[in-house]
Amino acid sequence: MYVNTEAIKQNTYDAIVVGSGISGGWAAKELTEKGLKTLLLERGRNIRHVVDYTTATKAPWEFKHRGRLTNEMRRTHPVQSRDYPYSEFNPDFWVNDLENPYIETKRFDWFRGYHVGGRSLMWGRQSYRWSDLDFEANLRDGIGVDWPIRYKDIAPWYDYVESFAGISGNRDGLPQLPDGKFLPPMEMNCVEKVVAQRINEKFKNTPCRMIIGRCANLTVPHNGRSNCQYRNLCSRGCPYGAYFSTQSATLPAAMATGNLTLRPYSIVTEVMYDKDKRRATGVRVLDAETLQTYEFYARIIFLNASTLGTTWILLHSTSDAFPNGLGNSSGQVGHNLMDHHFRCGASGEMEGFEDQYYFGRRANGIYIPRFRNLGKEKRDYIRGFGYQGSASRQGWSRGIAEMGFGAEFKEEISRPGQWVMGLGGFGETLPYYENKVTLDYSKKDKWGLPVLNIDCEFRENEKKMREDMMNDAAEMLEAAGCKNVKTFDAGSWPGMAIHEMGTARMGRDPKTSVLNAYNQMHDVKNVFITDGACMTSSACQNPSLTYMALTARAADYAVKELKKGNI
Amino acid sequence: MNRREALRRVAWLMGGTLTAGTLSAVLYSCHRQPEEVTDHFTDTHKQTLTSLADIILPRTDTPGALDAGVPDFVVMMINECYPNDQQKKFLEGLNAFNDQCRQTYGEDFASCSPDQQKQHLSAVEKQVFGSTDASQNHASDALPYFYRTAKELILLGYFTSEPGATKDLVYVPVPGKYEGCIPLKPGQHAWAM
Numbered sequence: 123m124y125v126n127t128e129a130i131k132q133n134t135y136d137a138i139v140v141g142s143g144i145s146g147g148w149a150a151k152e153l154t155e156k157g158l159k160t161l162l163l164e165r166g167r168n169i170r171h172v173v174d175y176t177t178a179t180k181a182p183w184e185f186k187h188r189g190r191l192t193n194e195m196r197r198t199h200p201v202q203s204r205d206y207p208y209s210e211f212n213p214d215f216w217v218n219d220l221e222n223p224y225i226e227t228k229r230f231d232w233f234r235g236y237h238v239g240g241r242s243l244m245w246g247r248q249s250y251r252w253s254d255l256d257f258e259a260n261l262r263d264g265i266g267v268d269w270p271i272r273y274k275d276i277a278p279w280y281d282y283v284e285s286f287a288g289i290s291g292n293r294d295g296l297p298q299l300p301d302g303k304f305l306p307p308m309e310m311n312c313v314e315k316v317v318a319q320r321i322n323e324k325f326k327n328t329p330c331r332m333i334i335g336r337c338a339n340l341t342v343p344h345n346g347r348s349n350c351q352y353r354n355l356c357s358r359g360c361p362y363g364a365y366f367s368t369q370s371a372t373l374p375a376a377m378a379t380g381n382l383t384l385r386p387y388s389i390v391t392e393v394m395y396d397k398d399k400r401r402a403t404g405v406r407v408l409d410a411e412t413l414q415t416y417e418f419y420a421r422i423i424f425l426n427a428s429t430l431g432t433t434w435i436l437l438h439s440t441s442d443a444f445p446n447g448l449g450n451s452s453g454q455v456g457h458n459l460m461d462h463h464f465r466c467g468a469s470g471e472m473e474g475f476e477d478q479y480y481f482g483r484r485a486n487g488i489y490i491p492r493f494r495n496l497g498k499e500k501r502d503y504i505r506g507f508g509y510q511g512s513a514s515r516q517g518w519s520r521g522i523a524e525m526g527f528g529a530e531f532k533e534e535i536s537r538p539g540q541w542v543m544g545l546g547g548f549g550e551t552l553p554y555y556e557n558k559v560t561l562d563y564s565k566k567d568k569w570g571l572p573v574l575n576i577d578c579e580f581r582e583n584e585k586k587m588r589e590d591m592m593n594d595a596a597e598m599l600e601a602a603g604c605k606n607v608k609t610f611d612a613g614s615w616p617g618m619a620i621h622e623m624g625t626a627r628m629g630r631d632p633k634t635s636v637l638n639a640y641n642q643m644h645d646v647k648n649v650f651i652t653d654g655a656c657m658t659s660s661a662c663q664n665p666s667l668t669y670m671a672l673t674a675r676a677a678d679y680a681v682k683e684l685k686k687g688n689i
Numbered sequence: 690m691n692r693r694e695a696l697r698r699v700a701w702l703m704g705g706t707l708t709a710g711t712l713s714a715v716l717y718s719c720h721r722q723p724e725e726v727t728d729h730f731t732d733t734h735k736q737t738l739t740s741l742a743d744i745i746l747p748r749t750d751t752p753g754a755l756d757a758g759v760p761d762f763v764v765m766m767i768n769e770c771y772p773n774d775q776q777k778k779f780l781e782g783l784n785a786f787n788d789q790c791r792q793t794y795g796e797d798f799a800s801c802s803p804d805q806q807k808q809h810l811s812a813v814e815k816q817v818f819g820s821t822d823a824s825q826n827h828a829s830d831a832l833p834y835f836y837r838t839a840k841e842l843i844l845l846g847y848f849t850s851e852p853g854a855t856k857d858l859v860y861v862p863v864p865g866k867y868e869g870c871i872p873l874k875p876g877q878h879a880w881a882m
Contacts, residue, residue: 181862182849182882192769311869352864354882479873482864483882517879518848518858522841525818527745527810535844536751536857538879 130419135161135383136684138405138420140390140435143240145653145669146426147368147376148283152677153424154381158684161418162376163388165410165427166236169243171369175359177211185210204231205618207244212358215244221568227577231617232430238386239368240428241620244357247338247365247485248510249289250663251280251300255496260659263504266458266553267629269658270639273300279671286375287366287670288344290486291336298329299491299663306341307334308486312478313513313541317602318488324601330493332598335486335510338366338667347371352482365485387411389569390435393423393649397443401648401689408569422648422680422689426673429459429654430559433625434574437561449643454636455626456560458553459578460660462619465612466588467509468595469544470604479515479538487512490545490598492662494590503586507549507662509595516540543604547591550662552583553624557616578616588614621665623654641676648689652676729776730764736799737787738763742843744806751857754843757850763842775838782835786813789832854881 136158139149150162168174182188189210191203202208202216217234224232235241254273261268277300284303292307310318318332325331339350347370348362356365363370376382387410394403394417404419425432436455439448447455487510494506516539521531562575592609599607616622629635632644641656643649652673654665683689730738742754742763754760767779789812790798794805801809817833847853854860858881 179862181851181860182854183851187766187770188845188849190766190770193772194769196772309867309869315870350867352867353862477873479871479877480867480869481871481880482861482867483880484867484869515879518844521844523818523837525814527814528807529747529749532746532749532751532753532857536878538873538877 133417134419135159136420137161137422137424138163138418139424139426140405141240141426141428141431141653142238142368142373142384143426143428143653144242144245144368144666145673146240146424147242147372148670148673149424149426149652149677150376150382151372152674153422153681154376154379156677156681157381158422158681159381160376160383161420162382162384163390163405163407164238164384164386165389166238166386168238168386169359169369171363171374172359172361175361176214178355178358178361201232205233207233207357207620212244223565223567224573225562225565225575227575228579229615230576230578231615232576233617233620234428238384242367243359243369245666246664247356248489248664249336249338249667251302252661252663252668253298253300255298255492256659256661259505265659267627267631267634267658270628270630275639276668276671276675279675280667283667283670283674286345287338287371288340288347289336289338289667290341292334294331294333296331296491298496302336304336305344308337308341308484310334310488311480311513312475313472313543314488317472317513317543320602321598325598328493329496330490330598332488332490335489337486339485340364350485352484354483354485356485390427391438391571393435393439393448395439395441395443395448395646397441400646402448402646410569413569422650422684424677425649425651426653429622429625430574432651432653432655433559434561436626438572444645449636449645449649451645452633452636454634457555457558458624458627459557459559459576459616459622460551460553460624460657461616462548462621462660462662463551463580463584463588463614464546464548464619465614466591466610467511467544467546468592468599468607468609469542470599470607472513472541472543472604475541501590503583505550505552505583505587505662507547507587507591509545509547511543511545513541513543516542543599543602545595545599547595548619548662548664549584549587549591551580551660553627553659554581559625580614580616621654621660623657623660623665626651626655627658628656629658640679641672642679650676650680726768728764728768729780733787733797734780734783735760735764737783737797738839740799740806741839744810745840745843746847752852754847757847757852759843759846759850762846763839766842778831778834779838782831782833785832786835789813848881
């Protein structure tokens with residue numbers, strides 16, 4: 123008995139955070155800074171800041187295949203190979219799909235990184251606030267359930283996380299995209315400036331405005347981190363710590379408190395539940411290396427294992443009290459899966475700037491916030507989309523599909539080519555109950571654990587929206603004076619935008635939602651979920667900044683409740 | 690933090706990082722043992738590619754494709770990065786490229802005079818990039834596939850090589866700043882990457 127109690131004591135913390143990506147890193151920082159002894163569990167390996175970014179400073183010629191995928195990489199990473207993020211430039215940041223299979227009832231591109239920092243190392247860094255246009259959307263349209271929060275509830279937390287993370291941007295005064303606590307904005311290049319000026323002028327009677335992107339890259343030194351060096355190699359890990367990641371920002375802050383224990387190789391297989399106390403008691407961990415199982419205990423548990431990772435844990439945590447998964451009395455866990463739909467827009471050429479160029483590789487683009495279905499406008503779809511884009515001068519690759527060879531050809535394509543400007547939309551997806559994930563025991567992963575079966579597709583509203591996404595982009599570029607404007611729709615499958623969310627949604631009613639206004643499980647008061655699973659709708663903005671704000675807010679609430687003795 | 694707890698934290702951390710290193714070493718060797726890569730190219734194929742790379746991107750006042758090891762790069766890329774069916778098609782197209790050359794000039798591409806090589810290349814480029822009367826080509830679509838792929842890999846291999854990126858293009862590994870609007874100097878070459 124003595125040994126057993128001692129072991130339990132050894133494995134007992136004030137809080138456990140599952141997952142070390144963007145939201146898990148924030149949870150660890152907030153909880154440790156509030157004095158809680160916190161165990162941060164990560165299912166993958168450790169990646170140390172800077173020293174383990176093995177490709178970060180390599181020159182192009184130091185990559186044997188110059189970044190391209192080999193046959194062997196496609197064999198071991200058949201899903202990750204479906205789009206550009208997985209490449210020879212950072213292959214170790216992406217999961218081996220053979221070891222981590224799932225079932226696609228319908229195609230779903232699940233891009234994952236299992237390591238300390240998660241996708242905070244490879245994320246796109248675009249950081250936009252939501253507004254009440256988004257938080258009121260479900261109520262207004264009678265779709266899904268109403269968000270239990272409004273902009274005023276989260277605004278101070280946006281301030282808080284932006285101030286720490288370091289978000290560069292311009293204060294543009296747009297109601298649909300609230301301004302934040304920004305570091306100085308990055309600069310538009312010559313053609314972007316002109317396109318912005320012309321769009322903002324020609325469409326001045328509409329809400330359509332082109333602004334510089336807001337991103338989690340530092341434009342000035344911030345909190346001991348260096349500013350961006352304009353290499354635009356972010357997804358390899360930044361040796362300057364110039365973009366927000368767990369490693370560059372939240373993990374060192376959490377470590378500095380002396381309250382953090384980080385345990386890599388810890389696959390959480392289950393949240394343990396005490397039905398008498400109606401509280402979670404801790405988590406069960408499978409050590410990914412030794413295959414031993416451990417139990418860890420805590421008074422508060424934050425699940426930040428990523429949208430689908432967290433959902434897997436809930437569905438796999440069955441008990442008499444919760445036969446369908448922890449905190450799933452609503453039956454909503456695993457449902458309402460969303461992602462953004464994208465890869466649709468237009469591009470064109472701009473003449474008249476042949477004597478202009480730029481210096482440096484800006485790790486950011488321009489943004490056109492949502493302008494459709496604002497105010498009284500009613501399209502044949504609801505919600506809307508925003509555009510990301512940029513202008514640049516063509517490089518040598520324009521020579522591939524052109525006639526020509528020899529000395530003159532070589533000289534010509536060595537010089538900067540035509541200016542081109544492109545716009546690509548990111549569209550909101552509605553929360554459909556039918557878009558869902560379930561646990562499937564017919565297939566097992568490398569550790570013998572059942573896998574997710576994903577059944578998700580874009581539907582009519584998204585398809586109709588894509589027509590505007592394509593045509594509006596062309597119209598704007600033409601209005602801006604671009605020539606040879608061409609539209610594109612390269613096809614978009616759920617998962618591909620890597621903004622999956624919604625499978626344990628927040629809501630006001632425990633009968634129809636999983637989490638309350640503070641990301642606390644309706645059914646299990648000491649479990650909080652603040653990764654993408656919590657999202658009630660998807661809006662069209664990149665979601666990570668909102669995860670950060672919700673996490674900091676939930677951690678604040680959780681610790682106050684703990685101190686009041688309510689959990 | 691008491692001493693006992695401090696030790697525990699360190700133990701976890703050490704355990705984490707140490708096992709991380711050893712395990713990834715093991716995994717690395719399992720996953721990354723060099724796969725069986727077959728070289729599908731004959732000497733004639735390689736000679737053809739060498740001549741082709743040289744004629745597309747010759748050495749001028751800047752280095753050329755041969756200075757950058759481009760022919761070997763093209764062969765390696767086809768062997769390691771292209772699926773079987775595309776490898777086959779590429780080689781078929783490469784054979785067709787040489788066959789056409791022999792029919793017209795009586796020699797393999799590599800053995801032709803520079804003028805003949807240029808003429809042949811112009812003819813092939815017209816076939817590949819030119820008008821749509823490709824239907825009368827005796828070659829299937831393998832020749833255009835070969836030529837487009839070869840040209841892509843030759844350009845990629847050169848402009849991302851050290852000589853190409855640093856002596857032809859302008860490689861600035863750490864720009865340190867961003868300037869969105871600066872005058873282009875006469876004759877200025879593009880930034881690498």
